[in-house]
Amino acid sequence: MRKFLVVVDDTPECGNAIRFAARRAEHTKGGLVMLYVMPRDGFEHWMGVAEVMREEAREKAEERLAEAARHARETTDIVPEFVIREGQAVEEILSLIREDEEIGVLVLGAGEDASGPGPLVTQMVDKLGHKMPVPVTVVPGAMTHERLDQIC
Secondary structure, three states, X not given: OXXXXXXXXXXXXXXXXXXXXXXXXXXXXXXXXXXXXXXXXXXXXXXXXXXXXXXXXXXXXXXXXXXXXXXHHOOOOOOOEEEEEEOOHHHHHHHHHHHOOOEEEEEEEEXXXXXXXXXXXXXXXXXXXXHOOOOEEEEEOOXXXXXXXXXX
């Protein structure tokens, strides 16, 4: 089964990426993997404090993934697979793609403002595009749900 990997974060454009990935997965009878990457920065405190901070970050990740799954279930019957990693987003995305051979497409949301599509899209497409092990679909954050549904 081919899986669509979508990176879940707190950006507004993430919602369009989730919707697109879920609908494509359903239409192709594939799977959906939702990845949340917790930054490693900020866990360098004393061991007890660092562990509390890490646990709070994990709870936030779980809540965000549950919210993202509810968003996907609004228009599909897809039950996503959740993955939570700690580290740098680009490294963790590539690592997961290499580990799970069923992942066939990476779906990213592009920001709407004039500063560009966002740091993750820039890093994945501009800097690593020729080295990517799977195709990358970039979903515009400004695209309406109606238009997304038409192209899925």
